[in-house]
Amino acid sequence: xxxxxxxxxxxxxxxxxxxxxxxxxxxxxxxxxxxxxxxxxxxxxxxxxxxxxxxxxxxxxxxxxxxxxxxxxxxxxxxxxxxxxxxxxxxxxxxxxxxxxxxxxxxxxxxxxxxxxxxxxxxxxxxxxxxxxxxxxxxxxxxxxxxxxxxxxxxxxxxxxxxxxxxxxxxxxxxxxxxxxxxxxxxxxxxxxxxxxxxxxxxxxxxxxxxxxxxxxxxxxxxxxxxxxxxxxxxxxxxxxxxxx
Numbered sequence: 595x596x597x598x599x600x601x602x603x604x605x606x607x608x609x610x611x612x613x614x615x616x617x618x619x620x621x622x623x624x625x626x627x628x629x630x631x632x633x634x635x636x637x638x639x640x641x642x643x644x645x646x647x648x649x650x651x652x653x654x655x656x657x658x659x660x661x662x663x664x665x666x667x668x669x670x671x672x673x674x675x676x677x678x679x680x681x682x683x684x685x686x687x688x689x690x691x692x693x694x695x696x697x698x699x700x701x702x703x704x705x706x707x708x709x710x711x712x713x714x715x716x717x718x719x720x721x722x723x724x725x726x727x728x729x730x731x732x733x734x735x736x737x738x739x740x741x742x743x744x745x746x747x748x749x750x751x752x753x754x755x756x757x758x759x760x761x762x763x764x765x766x767x768x769x770x771x772x773x774x775x776x777x778x779x780x781x782x783x784x785x786x787x788x789x790x791x792x793x794x795x796x797x798x799x800x801x802x803x804x805x806x807x808x809x810x811x812x813x814x815x816x817x818x819x820x821x822x823x824x825x826x827x828x829x830x831x832x833x834x835x836x837x838x839x
Contacts, residue, residue: 622695622696623650623652623685623695623696625650625657625687626650626652629650629655629656629657632657632659633648633657633659633688636648636659637691645690645709646673646689646690647659647673647688647689647690648686649670649673649676649685649686649687650684650685650695651677651678651681651682651684651685652683652685653681653682653683654680654682655681656677656680656681657677657680657687658673658675658676658677658679658684659673659676670686670689673686674686689702689706689709690709692709714749717749718748718749720748721742721748724738724739724742725739728760728763733763733764733767733768733769733772734764734769736761736764736772737760737764737772739760740756740757740759740760740761740775741757741775743756743760744757744775754779754784754785755786756785757775757779757785758776758779758784758786761775761779765796765799766837767836767837768803768836770799770804770805770808771805773796773797773800773805773808774796774797774800774807774811777792777793777794777795777797777811777812778793778811780792780793781793781811790815790818790819790823790827791823791826791827791830792827793812793815794812794815794816794824794827794828795827795828795831795834796808797809797811797812798812798828799831
């Protein structure tokens with residue numbers, strides 16, 4: 595990631611409003627020492643992604659945390675999954691930087707609602723900036739926007755047709771990971787008619803730029819293709835030219 599784009603990305607996310615309330619509660623779980631250290635790091639880390647949550651397993655002292663573009667529930671679910679890699683009795687400890695351990699379910703719901711209300715306007719502003727830069731032809735931002743539509747980031751509905759559109763535009767400028775994504779969408783018929791030949795072509799292009807998993811996928815689908823289909827896909831890859839539009 596080039597410095598200019600990285601600085602823009604960090605500045606945009608870190609400009610989002612923060613919810614830094616710490617809820618006092620007599621029922622709050624006491625974190626084990628290592629988990630407490632991890633939680634302090636979690637609190638101090640710049641929020642490069644809007645929603646975040648921290649989960650802990652009080653029986654084993656295990657913990658997990660996660661950021662999620664889409665919504666607070668997505669971040670909570672991911673944090674619990676990470677925690678469950680090291681423990682089974684995991685529970686949510688914090689949403690954002692707000693400790694919810696010991697609160698009633700109604701209070702937790704209120705905290706989450708407040709968190710969403712804080713973050714959503716910032717998401718909207720950031721998404722507007724992303725779209726503007728994508729339209730101006732920045733392939734890195736086009737790829738980012740494709741991922742947003744594929745996964746439903748920043749409060750936008752998932753839209754595989756839009757995801758494919760932005761991946762394709764980034765691919766046209768030789769964005770290797772975007773080319774890999776286009777190949778995947780052709781394999782599974784997501785947002786575009788299924789085509790092993792098209793997928794093979796895009797995987798070949800991505801692999802030529804060093805994307806190892808693209809080469810693996812290309813070899814997998816080759817097993818489902820005839821020699822004639824493979825030959826045609828290879829020809830299309832050789833003749834493909836990037837565009838600057």
